[in-house]
Amino acid sequence: MRKPDPVSKDKAKNNNDKLRRGLWSPEEDEKLKNYMLRNGQGCWSDIAKNAGLQRCGKSCRLRWINYLRPDLKRGAFSLQEEQLIVHLRSILGNKWSQIAAHLPGRTDNEIKNFWNSTIKKRLRATTTTSQFSPNNSYNSTELSNPTMRSVHVKMCMDSSSSPSSFMDSLSINSSQFINPFLLANNMGCDINGDQPQFFNTSFSQSVLSNGAYGKNGDVFVEGNEGGFESDLCSNSFEGRSCIEEEYGSNNMDKKDNVNNKDLNYVGSFQVKDNLLGFGNHWQGENLKVGEWELEAGLIEDVSVFAFLDF
């Protein structure tokens, strides 16, 4: 939390300097809670005034949502909640409010803090690599088939874990996340320009908090003739946390490390008309290069993605 605004900068100039900041006292909590229970939610700035609080509405809202709401579940996260967070985050990214919507009684702030402080570290600590299994392979014919519009990446559980539900839960359709470099690398493509060479690359294991893990990356290609856009999807829990930890999100300098590090990336990439874009869907003909600036030299020649012949 912060100090009760010592410097105040611009805000000293306006009326906000009369407002309290910092930690909430038990009395303030009591006032807000009583008011909310009596009157219900409304305009937060009015609530702040009417409840007799020297706080801005925003602060009241935050305090209510994150701490005072009666339906909040306090205490440590259960194993199930933890697994769910890991899973949802792999699908949704840092959409904490959306993740929180799947965990009754938990707030986005709580989940965000939990992720940043606990899960991220745990996943990083358990990051390992394994080899692609030749049995879980794809062939270059499939990959170069122009009718192939989407690529799904599945992680297979090993024999000791519950296969179907877990695999189902990990399968992501035409959605958000991919690290093209990891995928390219896993598909045997040297993104620095070498010809594709399949089946001799590493793939990251997905290690869950309970010790279950997926391995033997199973990449398959599925036709999707109706779509114009082509999305690549994957998930790799700890890979993403690793890259964020080591390089920070959206860091262009990841390129040089691709071939010897287990990377994944939060975002998406799409191929259209021989252009490669990240992070955003195209709307109509407008190419939106999202978080990665392609012309910065990251991928100057998309032919390195030769297996993506859309």
Added chain:
DNA sequence: AAGAGGGGCAACCGCTCTCAC
């Protein structure tokens, strides 16, 4: 015992979105 360091987490910041006018 005491100081340092790090983790956890409550709260703030700044931005975007939505909606009423």
Added chain:
DNA sequence: AGTGAGAGCGGTTGCCCCTCT
């Protein structure tokens, strides 16, 4: 269509407290 206020969201900060040395 433009604008302003309120709400919501993700990222960040910094204090408290625990552990380690």
